[in-house]
Amino acid sequence: MDRFRYLPGVVTLQIDVRRCDGCRMCVIVCPHAVFCMQDKKARILDADACMECGACAKNCPSGAITVRSGVGCATAMLIETLHRGSCCGG
Amino acid sequence: MANACGPTSDGRRPSRSPWVTGHVESAVGQVPQVDTTLRFADRLGAWKARWAIGRMRYSVPPGLYAVGRPGRESPVLVTANYKMTFDRVRSQLAAVDAWLLVLDTHGINVWCAAGKGTFGTDELVRRVAATRLQQLVAHRRLILPQLAAPGVAAHEVLRRCGFRVIYGPVRAEDIPRFLEADMQATPDMRRVRFPLRDRLAVAPVELVMAMKYILLMAICFFLLSGLGADGYSWQRAIAIGLPCAAVAAAVSFGSILLTPVLLPWLPGRMFAVKGFWLGVAMLGIVGVWSNVRQMPVRSWVAVASWCVLIPTLASFMAMNYTGSTPYTSLSGVRVEVRRAVPVQVIGAVIGVALWLTGRFV
Numbered sequence: 001m002d003r004f005r006y007l008p009g010v011v012t013l014q015i016d017v018r019r020c021d022g023c024r025m026c027v028i029v030c031p032h033a034v035f036c037m038q039d040k041k042a043r044i045l046d047a048d049a050c051m052e053c054g055a056c057a058k059n060c061p062s063g064a065i066t067v068r069s070g071v072g073c074a075t076a077m078l079i080e081t082l083h084r085g086s087c088c089g090g
Numbered sequence: 091m092a093n094a095c096g097p098t099s100d101g102r103r104p105s106r107s108p109w110v111t112g113h114v115e116s117a118v119g120q121v122p123q124v125d126t127t128l129r130f131a132d133r134l135g136a137w138k139a140r141w142a143i144g145r146m147r148y149s150v151p152p153g154l155y156a157v158g159r160p161g162r163e164s165p166v167l168v169t170a171n172y173k174m175t176f177d178r179v180r181s182q183l184a185a186v187d188a189w190l191l192v193l194d195t196h197g198i199n200v201w202c203a204a205g206k207g208t209f210g211t212d213e214l215v216r217r218v219a220a221t222r223l224q225q226l227v228a229h230r231r232l233i234l235p236q237l238a239a240p241g242v243a244a245h246e247v248l249r250r251c252g253f254r255v256i257y258g259p260v261r262a263e264d265i266p267r268f269l270e271a272d273m274q275a276t277p278d279m280r281r282v283r284f285p286l287r288d289r290l291a292v293a294p295v296e297l298v299m300a301m302k303y304i305l306l307m308a309i310c311f312f313l314l315s316g317l318g319a320d321g322y323s324w325q326r327a328i329a330i331g332l333p334c335a336a337v338a339a340a341v342s343f344g345s346i347l348l349t350p351v352l353l354p355w356l357p358g359r360m361f362a363v364k365g366f367w368l369g370v371a372m373l374g375i376v377g378v379w380s381n382v383r384q385m386p387v388r389s390w391v392a393v394a395s396w397c398v399l400i401p402t403l404a405s406f407m408a409m410n411y412t413g414s415t416p417y418t419s420l421s422g423v424r425v426e427v428r429r430a431v432p433v434q435v436i437g438a439v440i441g442v443a444l445w446l447t448g449r450f451v
Binding site: 003004008010011025028031033050051053056058069071075076077078 | 204205236237239240241242243244245257260275277280281282284353354359360361409410412413415416417418419420421422423424425426427431
């Protein structure tokens with residue numbers, strides 16, 4: 001998967017390390033190995049690999065992770081813009 | 091009593107499904123036992139779904155199923171009720187005794203259903219209660235596919251129904267190894283890959299869905315080719331319009347097939363840029379083809395129009411592949427759409443204007 005990288009410096013993923021309780025759930029659920037553990041706290045290792053699926057934020061019991069998640073689909077975005085409504089399969 | 095656990099919520103009788111081989115007795119009554127070998131009908135069904143034939147109805151009744159001869163200590167595997175997903179999971183479990191809890195994801199796969207929230211905390215908690223899982227098994231563990239995580243909050247599931255969510259591997263083929271390793275997934279099992287096979291998996295559906303637009307575009311090219319300074323001519327529509335329509339359709343089909351195939355090697359991060367370069371390559375092929383066929387080059391305007399139209403069309407088609415990949419972020423696609431679409435619109439306007447001008451000079 002290392003061959004596939006999307007645009008750098010655009011993702012909204014953030015972690016408030018002070019609130020992290022070190023449960024490792026984000027490390028487990030991330031399909032792109034964005035997180036690593038350092039001093040028993042989760043850290044963002046590779047933000048540009050993030051696809052903003054939201055799995056980490058959803059499974060963070062202490063609410064330390066925030067990300068604007070959604071489907072990265074240009075077709076859905078264009079249709080939404082054209083119809084100004086919710087739409088489209090994924 | 092016996093019916094309580096049966097997946098009969100939508101009225102279909104699972105016992106009559108060809109993939110149900112019998113029943114297993116349990117603390118909550120009879121549970122349908124599923125076959126772990128796929129038959130011709132399953133493979134045909136998967137093929138049809140890939141070609142968008144009955145794809146949105148390709149589901150199994152949600153509920154509880156047995157694989158092998160599970161008991162009170164057997165693991166509970168949770169999955170979606172898209173039949174292709176269900177088939178992929180059961181076909182990997184030939185040597186396993188387990189319970190299979192199928193959620194109602196409206197016939198959508200795990201990843202997409204999790205993104206929409208149908209493979210979610212609420213449905214999971216509801217299904218655990220409806221199937222009386224607390225009575226069925228002595229342990230309190232649910233094994234979920236890792237790609238369900240965008241929809242399920244493990245800590246909330248634990249709080250609401252007492253079951254601990256364990257995220258298993260991304261791919262069903264790794265389930266036996268995961269179970270053997272005492273439910274420990276290797277880093278490799280946790281990573282999403284995107285090999286050629288997966289990249290091409292959605293190409294047939296994309297082809298079918300794009301077909302009407304491609305046909306419409308081809309018809310437009312055909313009809314407009316009849317225009318000329320001397321009025322409308324059907325002979326000209328056939329002589330010039332047919333090759334034009336063929337080129338437009340070929341470039342569209344080519345983009346849908348070649349963008350996934352060449353994805354790792356096409357230059358650029360943006361799909362619109364990747365598509366542009368693919369378009370430049372296809373333009374070269376069209377150029378060689380028209381030379382070999384000795385197509386009449388009417389004017390430099392006509393040639394220029396194709397130099398703009400083909401890369402623009404390919405760029406647009408490639409951009410639409412962003413929704414089929416497992417690595418494009420919402421923020422990234424927003425940036426891409428904002429930057430690429432204006433350029434594509436300008437390209438389309440200039441290209442069509444040149445092409446129409448070419449009809450009259």
